[in-house]
Amino acid sequence: MRRALALALTLIGVVALAGPAAGERTAPEKWPTTVFSTVGKPGFPAYVHVAPNGRVYAATYTNPAGDTMASRVLEWTASGTLLRSWTVPGQDLGAPHGVQVATSDARGRLVLLEKSRAQVLTLNPRTGRFKVQATLPDLPGAGHPIPNYAAWGPGGKLYLTDYGQGVIWRIPAKGGEPTPWFRSEALEGAGFGTTGIVYERSRRSFLISQQTTGNPLDLLRGHLYRLPVVAGGAPGEIATVWTSGPLDLPDGFGVAQSGNVYVALLGTNRLVRLGPDGKVRATFPPGPVLGANGSAIPFDSPSNATFLGTRVLVANQSAILGTASHHAILAVEVGEPGARVFIPRRARLR
Template sequence: MRRLLAALAAVVLLAPPAAAEPRERWDTEVFSLVPAPGYPAYVHVHTNGRVYAGTYVASGSTVPSRVFEWTRDGTLLRSWRVPGQPLDEDHGVQVANQTRDGRLVLLETSTRSVLTLDVRTGRFRRVATFPDGAVPNYASWGPGGALYVTDYAQGIIWRLPRGSRTPEPWLETPALAGALEFGTTGIRYRPGRRDFLITQQTVSDGSGLPTNGALYRLPVGADGEPGELEKLWTSQPGDLPDGFGIGASGHVYVALAGLSNQLVELTADGEEVARFPEVPLTGDNGSPIPFDTPCSATFLGKRVLVANQSAIAGDASHQAILDVYVGETGRAPYLPRAARFRS
């Protein structure tokens, strides 16, 4: 009997641990709080396996923006202060992308600049400057190794050609002009379809109510020029569609930074599939921190990381990265071999 019990004990000890219970769809956890100055923007998942986000600054603050770095489990590792910002005016930095060799691509608003940050050395470098009036917002690599940048203040998609330091207006249209200062936000290139997806917070070209936002599709011709802008989806009034991620299914998960405080799931053709939470306004997602100006949705495994900005309330306890389980993996942002800047 003793031998039998010992054998059974050995089997139990050697058996692999039971698999963790899978999270339910839309289950939300706190990935990490975002330290001062807070107001996190787009969350970038780097090819080095780490997670980065920049910060905006409340109006009137003289604190420089910072870039934060986390592990994949939400442990804060380090941060860098953004140099050269005029601190007597509104300023912020978006970790918008990365280069092929691993430098972060930053969009700084007060100097209207494209910067890079080498996370190995901590060195910042200015790559390009946009003209007066521009507010660079999101960026995607695209055809020809160019960087394409949305402008939150003007109806323009900028292109920074490979090897150039001078952004050029690539697409200018009233459809992207925006109303009430709520303009163009997310942009992602889909190489298989040879098009961009673009989110617009408000539409002021007469195609809908000015309080409605949109998801657009923009094809790119063989000559590299933009085709005709196509509206795939119209948001509800006041949704303010912002950053988004694309799942392996082709579904698009969009953060709604407006009063609804929700995530919306769309098919690749723009059909609305689901909203989370189902009840708008409160942002009650089941986690200790409700959605409060959710402004991006970036895939990390089968979950999306949501930057919770609390832009209106300015509640530092809500300024966080939230982790929302969606049950499918995402498509990595397009990163061609030519995704780099001239030295």
């Protein structure tokens, strides 16, 4: 997410003329959208996490134009009332910085992914204590690590996407050093890398979203992949579930109980609903770029789709335009409940 913004501004007009993705439903779909909460400075909210206790969390990223404000972690009630916030310590404020609230552990701590130092942290909401759990290393010839999304997998191990290095990391149960679990050219983006990850327990596999690949024949299209976990916890063969339109930039996503997948398209300011077979069932709004969702705040770089009941909560990041009044969490009624997020009893770091 949130990188190569100058390239995005150059190409976004091309996307508007490109038409719908292959197989896309063209009939209008209306999903009532409201403002769950606005997000103040430093703004640029990232992924929204709904904890098992029903509280809602999100954190903030740096202004693309540059700032020296530390990231904040915000907490809301399920109705959108802001309760508390915490300032993230230890960031390199001279570098691009930001935090994702990726998930919770079995002890109720929040798992945070910090960009400037490529670190995994935990935050105990009861005590306000932050703790550094791991640092992602540079891989030879692979660029700089950027932890992006995370999900618990089999055996209480934590799996992380890396926006910068084309790798899925794994941290052992109860913590430890991260190791590369899966590397593939499919995860190497053309300036826009690997984003969301969700574990499908019934399939024993991960769904993984990719904004673009390094293949020039892909024409800056994104993908949703499925990656099984095979015997011994090794990765199986990655397969494409869905391919987006040019510069849709698929970001975070949520999975419904039905198996439908709701993906935020950061590049074209839309949400797309995919069936369990990967076919497009609907897009909202039907036209790209403008983000006209019927609420007081249009979609502007929507970066995720996290279920809260039958609504999905969307972090409206405005990563390209940087419009402060668009920094908000939006609630989109999609008419079906989300699947339970997998947080096993062994899901804990140090």
